[in-house]
Amino acid sequence: MFLNHALSGSAFLRTPMPLLATVEAENSPAILSGVLLSLVVIYLASKIGEEVSKRLDFPPVLGSLIAGVIVGVSALNLIVFPEGGISADDSNLMTILQWFNHLSPAALTYVFESQSEVISVLAEIGVIILLFEIGLESNLQQLKEVGIQATVVACVGVAVPFAAGTGGLMAIFHVPAIPAIFAGAALTATSIGITSKVLSELGQLKSKEGQIIVGAAVIDDVLGIIVLAVVASLAKTGEIDVFNVVYLILGATAFLLGSILLGGLFNKTFTKIVENLETRGSVIIPAFIFAFFMAFIGNAIHLEAILGAFAAGLVLDETDASNELDELIRPIADILVPIFFVTVGARADLRVLNPAVPENRAGLLIAVFLIVVAILGKIVTGWAVFGQPGINRWAIGVGMIPRGEVGLVFAGIGSASGVLSKPLEVSIIIMVILTTFLAPPFLRVAFGDSGHPPTDEEDVSVKMGESQSAS
Amino acid sequence: MFLNHALSGSAFLRTPMPLLATVEAENSPAILSGVLLSLVVIYLASKIGEEVSKRLDFPPVLGSLIAGVIVGVSALNLIVFPEGGISADDSNLMTILQWFNHLSPAALTYVFESQSEVISVLAEIGVIILLFEIGLESNLQQLKEVGIQATVVACVGVAVPFAAGTGGLMAIFHVPAIPAIFAGAALTATSIGITSKVLSELGQLKSKEGQIIVGAAVIDDVLGIIVLAVVASLAKTGEIDVFNVVYLILGATAFLLGSILLGGLFNKTFTKIVENLETRGSVIIPAFIFAFFMAFIGNAIHLEAILGAFAAGLVLDETDASNELDELIRPIADILVPIFFVTVGARADLRVLNPAVPENRAGLLIAVFLIVVAILGKIVTGWAVFGQPGINRWAIGVGMIPRGEVGLVFAGIGSASGVLSKPLEVSIIIMVILTTFLAPPFLRVAFGDSGHPPTDEEDVSVKMGESQSAS
Numbered sequence: 001m002f003l004n005h006a007l008s009g010s011a012f013l014r015t016p017m018p019l020l021a022t023v024e025a026e027n028s029p030a031i032l033s034g035v036l037l038s039l040v041v042i043y044l045a046s047k048i049g050e051e052v053s054k055r056l057d058f059p060p061v062l063g064s065l066i067a068g069v070i071v072g073v074s075a076l077n078l079i080v081f082p083e084g085g086i087s088a089d090d091s092n093l094m095t096i097l098q099w100f101n102h103l104s105p106a107a108l109t110y111v112f113e114s115q116s117e118v119i120s121v122l123a124e125i126g127v128i129i130l131l132f133e134i135g136l137e138s139n140l141q142q143l144k145e146v147g148i149q150a151t152v153v154a155c156v157g158v159a160v161p162f163a164a165g166t167g168g169l170m171a172i173f174h175v176p177a178i179p180a181i182f183a184g185a186a187l188t189a190t191s192i193g194i195t196s197k198v199l200s201e202l203g204q205l206k207s208k209e210g211q212i213i214v215g216a217a218v219i220d221d222v223l224g225i226i227v228l229a230v231v232a233s234l235a236k237t238g239e240i241d242v243f244n245v246v247y248l249i250l251g252a253t254a255f256l257l258g259s260i261l262l263g264g265l266f267n268k269t270f271t272k273i274v275e276n277l278e279t280r281g282s283v284i285i286p287a288f289i290f291a292f293f294m295a296f297i298g299n300a301i302h303l304e305a306i307l308g309a310f311a312a313g314l315v316l317d318e319t320d321a322s323n324e325l326d327e328l329i330r331p332i333a334d335i336l337v338p339i340f341f342v343t344v345g346a347r348a349d350l351r352v353l354n355p356a357v358p359e360n361r362a363g364l365l366i367a368v369f370l371i372v373v374a375i376l377g378k379i380v381t382g383w384a385v386f387g388q389p390g391i392n393r394w395a396i397g398v399g400m401i402p403r404g405e406v407g408l409v410f411a412g413i414g415s416a417s418g419v420l421s422k423p424l425e426v427s428i429i430i431m432v433i434l435t436t437f438l439a440p441p442f443l444r445v446a447f448g449d450s451g452h453p454p455t456d457e458e459d460v461s462v463k464m465g466e467s468q469s470a471s
Numbered sequence: 472m473f474l475n476h477a478l479s480g481s482a483f484l485r486t487p488m489p490l491l492a493t494v495e496a497e498n499s500p501a502i503l504s505g506v507l508l509s510l511v512v513i514y515l516a517s518k519i520g521e522e523v524s525k526r527l528d529f530p531p532v533l534g535s536l537i538a539g540v541i542v543g544v545s546a547l548n549l550i551v552f553p554e555g556g557i558s559a560d561d562s563n564l565m566t567i568l569q570w571f572n573h574l575s576p577a578a579l580t581y582v583f584e585s586q587s588e589v590i591s592v593l594a595e596i597g598v599i600i601l602l603f604e605i606g607l608e609s610n611l612q613q614l615k616e617v618g619i620q621a622t623v624v625a626c627v628g629v630a631v632p633f634a635a636g637t638g639g640l641m642a643i644f645h646v647p648a649i650p651a652i653f654a655g656a657a658l659t660a661t662s663i664g665i666t667s668k669v670l671s672e673l674g675q676l677k678s679k680e681g682q683i684i685v686g687a688a689v690i691d692d693v694l695g696i697i698v699l700a701v702v703a704s705l706a707k708t709g710e711i712d713v714f715n716v717v718y719l720i721l722g723a724t725a726f727l728l729g730s731i732l733l734g735g736l737f738n739k740t741f742t743k744i745v746e747n748l749e750t751r752g753s754v755i756i757p758a759f760i761f762a763f764f765m766a767f768i769g770n771a772i773h774l775e776a777i778l779g780a781f782a783a784g785l786v787l788d789e790t791d792a793s794n795e796l797d798e799l800i801r802p803i804a805d806i807l808v809p810i811f812f813v814t815v816g817a818r819a820d821l822r823v824l825n826p827a828v829p830e831n832r833a834g835l836l837i838a839v840f841l842i843v844v845a846i847l848g849k850i851v852t853g854w855a856v857f858g859q860p861g862i863n864r865w866a867i868g869v870g871m872i873p874r875g876e877v878g879l880v881f882a883g884i885g886s887a888s889g890v891l892s893k894p895l896e897v898s899i900i901i902m903v904i905l906t907t908f909l910a911p912p913f914l915r916v917a918f919g920d921s922g923h924p925p926t927d928e929e930d931v932s933v934k935m936g937e938s939q940s941a942s
Contacts, residue, residue, distance in 0.1 A: 028887055029707065029770055031588070032595050036767040036776065043760045050750040060750045100771035117502070117585050118592045124503050236500065279521040279531045281805030288806055289514045296507040299500055300571035305507065331799040332806060334752030335759055416499055 027111050030101045034115030037093055039339070041078050042119075045071045046338035059191075061405050062436055064338055065429070068345020079346040081116045084422065088112035119343065120416070124305070126340035127409055131225070131306040132291045133333050135313015136326060138218060149385055150215030154190075156384040157216060157400050158223045161187035161377030168373060173366055178235055179424055182414050185231040186428045187374050190220040191404020191436065198440045199399065202447050209392050209447075212385065213399035224406050225310055226252045228413065229303040235419040236302065252303050256311050259294065263315025271320045283321050284328045290316065306409065341405070344412040348429045352422045363423025370431040375401055375438070395446040402439035407432035498582050501572045505586030508564055510810070512549050513590075516542045517809035530662075532876050533907055535809055536900075539816020550817040552587045555893070559583035590814065591887070595776070597811035598880055602696070602777040603762045604804050606784015607797060609689060620856055621686030625661075627855040628687060628871050629694050632658035632848030639844060644837055649706055650895055653885045656702040657899045658845050661691040662875020662907065669911045670870065673918050680863050680918075683856065684870035695877050696781055697723045699884065700774040706890035707773065723774050727782050730765065734786025742791045754792050755799045761787065777880065812876070815883040819900045823893045834894025841902040846872055846909070866917040873910035878903035 045067035053063025071078045077092045088094045088108045097103075103111060166184030169175040175183070196205060196214050204210040230248040234240060270290070274283050291312040298308025316325060353363050382397030411428045414420040420428070516538035524534025542549045548563045559565045559579045568574075574582060637655030640646040646654070667676060667685050675681040701719040705711060741761070745754050762783040769779025787796060824834050849871040853864030882899045885891040891899070 028591070028595075029776075032592060032776060033767055033770045035592055035596075036599075036763045036770065040760055040764050040767060043756050043763070047748070047750070047752070047756050047760070051748060054749050114588050118589050120499070121503060121506055121589045125506075128507075277518070277522060278525050279518070281518070281802070281809075284802050284805050285514050285518050285809070289511055289518070292507045292514070293511050296504055296511060299504045299507065305500075305503060328802040331752070331755050332802055334755050335803060338752075338756070 027103070027107055027114070030097060030103060030107070030111045031114045031118070033100065034093065034097055034111055035118050037096065038079060038115060038119050041071055041093065042068075042339055042342045043335075045079075046342050057440070059404065059436060061341060061408075062433060064341040065345040065408065065433065068342035069348060069350060070345075071342070072346025072348065074348065074350040079119070079343065081120065081343075081347060082113050083347075083418075084349075119339065122336065123340045123343040123412070124416075126336040126338070127412065128291070128295050128305055128309040129329070129333050130337045130340065130405070131409075132295075132309040132313040133329050133337075134221065135310040135315075136317045136322065136329065138221065138314060139317065149212050149388070151219055152384050152386070153212055153216035153381045153396065153400070154219035154223060157190060157220060157378055157381040158188040158227065160380055161373055162227070164377050165370065165373045168369060169366070172369070173362070175366075175421075175424065177240055178238065179414075179420050181240075182231050182235060182410070182419055183370065183424055183428055185224075185227045186403070186407055186410035186414070187370065187377060187431070188220070188227055189224045189403045189406035189410065190217040190378070190400050191402045191406060195399050195402055195439065195443070198443050202444065204395075204447055208388065209395045209399070213396055216381070216396075216400065220400075221406065222256070225304075225307055226256065228410060229298070229307045231410075232304050232413050232417060233302050235414070235417040238419075248303070251301065252307060255298065255301070255303060255307060256314075259308075259311035260314055263311070263318065266315065267319050270316065274321050283324050284332075287312075287316055287321070287325055287329075304413070306413075340412065341408065344408050344415070344429070347415050348411070348426050349422055350426055350430075352426055353430070360423070363427065366423060367427035367430050370427050371434050374403065374431050374435050392446065395443070398439065398442045398446040401442065402436045403432040404436050407435075498574070498578055498585070501568060501574060501578070501582045502585045502589070504571065505564065505568055505582055506589050508567065509550060509586060509590050512542055512564065513539075513810055513813045514806075516550075517813050528911070530873075530875065530907060532812060532879075533904060535812040536816040536879065536904065539813035540819055540821060541816075542813070543817025543819065545819065545821040550590070550814065552591065552814075552818060553584050554818075554889075555820075590810065593807065594811045594814040594883075595887075597807040597809070598883065599762070599766050599776055599780040600800070600804050601808045601811065601876070602880075603766075603780040603784040604800050604808075605692065606781040606786075607788045607793065607800065609692065609785060610788065620859070621683050622690055623855050623857070624683055624687035624852045624867065624871070625690035625694060628661060628691060628849055628852040629659040629698065631851055632844055633698070635844045635848050636841065639840060640837070643840070644833070646837075646892075646895065648711055649709065650885075650891050652711075653702050653706060653881070653890060654841065654895055654899055656695075656698045657874075657878055657881035657885070658841065658848060658902070659691070659698055660695045660874045660877035660881065661688040661849070661871050662873045662877060666870050666873055666910065666914070669914050673915065675866075675918055679859065680866045680870070684867055687852070687867075687871065691871075692877065693727070696775075696778055697727065699881060700769075700778045702881075703775050703884050703888060704773050706885065706888040709890075719774070722772065723778060726769065726772070726774060726778060727785075730779075730782035731785055734782070734789065737786065738790050741787065745792050754795050755803075758783075758787055758792070758796055758800075775884070777884075811883065812879065815879050815886070815900070818886050819882070819897050820893055821897055821901075824897055824901070831894070834898065837894060838898035838901050841898050842905050845874065845902050845906050863917065866914065869910065869913045869917045872913065873907045874903040875907055878906075 046064040049063030049065070049067025050060035051063070053066075054060050068079070070076060073080045073086065077090060079093065080086050080091050082088075088111070091112060094108060094112050097111070098108065162184045164184075165187040166180045169180040169183055170177060195217055199205045199210045199213065205214070226249070229252040230245065233248050234245070237244065270286065273286055277286070291309050294308035294312040295305040296308070298311075299305040316322060319325075352360060353367060354360055355364055378400040379394070379397035381400050382393030382395070385391055385393060385396060407428065411420075411425060411432065414428070415425050517535040520534030520536070520538025521531035522534070524537075525531050539550070541547060544551045544557065548561060550564065551557050551562050553559075559582070562583060565579060565583050568582070569579065633655045635655075636658040637651045640651040640654055641648065666688055670676045670681045670684065676685070697720070700723040701716065704719050705716070708715065741757065745757055748757070762780050765779035765783040766776040767779070769782075770776040787793060790796075823831060824838060825831055826835055850865070850868035852871050853866070853868030856862055856864060856867060878899065882891075882896060882903065885899070886896050
């Protein structure tokens with residue numbers, strides 16, 4: 001039956017391959033070695049960082065990020081990428097590889113670039129899986145219930161930091177429009193995982209304040225992903241065109257809403273398909289086909305792959321296979337998501353903010369400015385709550401501060417798009433780290449925590465930020 | 472604290488990036504689109520193939536492979552690789568990508584090569600995970616118990632097809648030594664999964680014949696992996712040097728035995744580490760660090776990555792975390808292993824065996840020769856059993872026939888190394904397909920099956936060949 005496909009024959013004797021294929025075949029073991037060694041370094045760094053962070057009572061994802069900084073271009077130079085003038089000679093991982101393979105300089109460069117490309121794509125697939133998992137965990141029903149208060153808080157929490165951040169960067173620091181918008185957008189995120197974990201520890205998850213914070217954080221996620229899709233697209237074209245902005249905002253919203261509406265119809269079909277499959281991977285493979293297809297469409301219509309993955313997660317959360325899928329996606333996320341966080345840290349060159357170097361001071365000022373806007377811009381959201389006399393406005397504002405992994409997604413995508421200057425990129429990462437570090441103690445103070453051991457009111461550990469946390 | 476790592480500063484203003492980084496940043500969304508679309512095609516093909524194969528009562532992995540042939544270079548040209556003169560214009564997937572991204576010819580070539588590289592490495596990681604899983608499922612204890620009979624059957628089943636295949640190819644067809652040895656080695660494998668599934672269906676798994684077949688197949692796996700490591704290394708250096716062959720055989724054996732012995736000591740440490748981890752992925756990440764590190768070492772000392780992964784699986788199977796690991800590895804294998812099987816099929820250009828083209832006839836004769844040797848070389852193993860009067864020698868011989876996925880691993884690695892001529896590669900794949908198709912009906916005849924519905928004596932569905940089967 002196969003021979004029916006035959007269209008033409010080829011000579012029996014082996015014909016010489018063109019140059020590229022030869023280069024590939026010769027270096028393919030070295031590329032695989034490079035990828036395997038990179039993954040070993042990434043997993044080791046991520047796990048050690050997470051465990052240390054957890055023991056110090058900080059969110060694990062922060063440990064993963066800081067471990068990335070340590071193995072990356074700022075310090076150990078193990079995980080580095082061919083950008084900003086970095087060559088194979090700068091990579092200590094390549095030096096290790098050279099002990100085993102004696103590659104020519106040209107082959108070494110080829111291997112370095114190829115393995116970096118593979119790790120970059122794996123990191124992108126990692127963030128796609130992360131957003132797919134977040135989508136799976138976000139309950140559409142819950143989103144509808146949290147109501148108008150949370151929506152107002154979320155909108156204020158997106159609008160104020162975005163406007164203050166973008167405006168300030170352009171007016172005070174003369175940053176060009178596109179990177180300024182990108183940095184402003186990175187300020188809009190709220191990490192539901194970190195906040196809800198602390199609220200749960202304080203026994204405040206079911207309080208009025210807690211409900212508003214969690215609801216607003218969920219809505220914030222959705223708004224943040226739309227903002228990111230718009231901003232990242234602007235970064236790709238490199239110019240701001242009013243029609244384009246309108247297209248992007250409408251497009252992203254329509255894409256998300258359309259997916260959810262169509263998804264309602266697709267639900268039953270998906271469940272039916274899954275039920276009829278008899279071979280291994282009967283749930284996970286159809287789910288991945290759907291998620292990757294949606295990610296492809298998101299990317300192809302010049303929005304973002306993660307928007308598609310998030311929409312796919314929202315849709316599949318409504319199916320009967322949802323619980324099984326939650327279980328199956330965990331080990332896959334466990335091995336792919338750390339690649340994203342570690343490489344975000346690894347790419348961030350903290351040396352550009354070394355205060356000992358005079359020309360770095362402007363960058364440092366930007367970092368300080370972003371952190372101030374990040375904190376104040378969210379604290380004001382507490383005063384957006386109306387008709388709730390006696391509510392703890394400080395607690396709500398402080399609860400919205402941590403940026404967590406959504407802020408990092410902005411930094412990572414900004415870095416990959418090449419639109420952010422190095423100091424701006426590093427400032428965003430430091431802003432994310434600091435807001436995430438500060439939120440837990442601030443929140444305890446705002447709620448007047450007496451230090452009593454908490455009761456776990458609700459298991460929200462798999463929500464968002466905790467994608468990297470509880471085991 | 473981060474700034475301690477600062478070594479030097481860099482200018483605040485964004486400096487222009489070198490050419491390569493620009494090319495990468497510009498094309499990175501297109502590369503991601505290419506990878507996502509490739510994965511969607513691979514998963515769709517694999518799932519449909521598996522389901523059809525299963526319904527026709529064939530092993531699912533065969534369906535995956537044939538689906539790969541259909542989407543690959545032989546027919547639909549969706550999943551093709553830049554080798555043997557294939558360019559981006561030959562890839563229908565790239566044509567689809569061009570609808571969304573209007574890339575220049577140079578950019579298109581860059582995107583095609585980059586996404587092919589990523590898919591190739593993902594396929595290699597897929598086969599590493601497959602061998603890790605097989606290692607996890609192979610019980611060292613069981614291996615020790617099956618005893619001398621199974622060992623003799625396994626050794627005969629490796630030696631006879633290897634000698635007859637290699638010798639015949641060199642003497643009759645004048646194939647050069649290295650590809651002849653490679654093809655001969657591909658004849659040595661036995662698929663434990665397919666055989667044990669059929670034995671279980673016939674209710675013969677616990678019979679004397681069944682026990683010998685399964686035991687021999689397990690030993691065959693280990694021998695096959697050592698043979699593969701040796702042969703693949705020969706293919707890399709391109710010449711046969713007696714010292715090198717001795718080094719490789721001793722090296723591979725020592726590596727495997729050494730890993731198992733050291734692993735006995737490492738067991739407790741691993742369990743202890745896993746127990747003390749508190750963050751997500753506490754079992755899977757340490758396991759992957761170990762597996763990828765062993766795979767890296769296997770690759771780095773010029774053996775094979777899969778040998779290291781297999782050894783890692785054998786070692787971790789002895790730990791307390793083994794059962795949990797079996798569960799966690801499944802969804803990961805489900806999404807990575809199909810990439811390997813589909814790309815093996817996709818790379819195989821069946822047109823080189825089109826009998827309508829006169830110069831293909833030599834290749835066809837090779838295919839016929841390999842199939843005959845593959846069947847006869849295993850049937851003789853039945854007569855290697857001694858001191859067992861009245862045993863069904865036909866059944867034992869026939870039970871050893873199916874090559875399954877281990878044969879495909881040979882074909883895949885041979886193809887990646889560039890040592891096999893296209894007709895020889897395709898002949899091996901057809902040999903694997905035919906032996907695997909033929910074994911189930913042959914085995915029913917040899918056992919004189921009356922067609923009664925079977926009782927499932929034992930769940931061996933996760934063993935080897937069934938890595939792709941029961942859900």
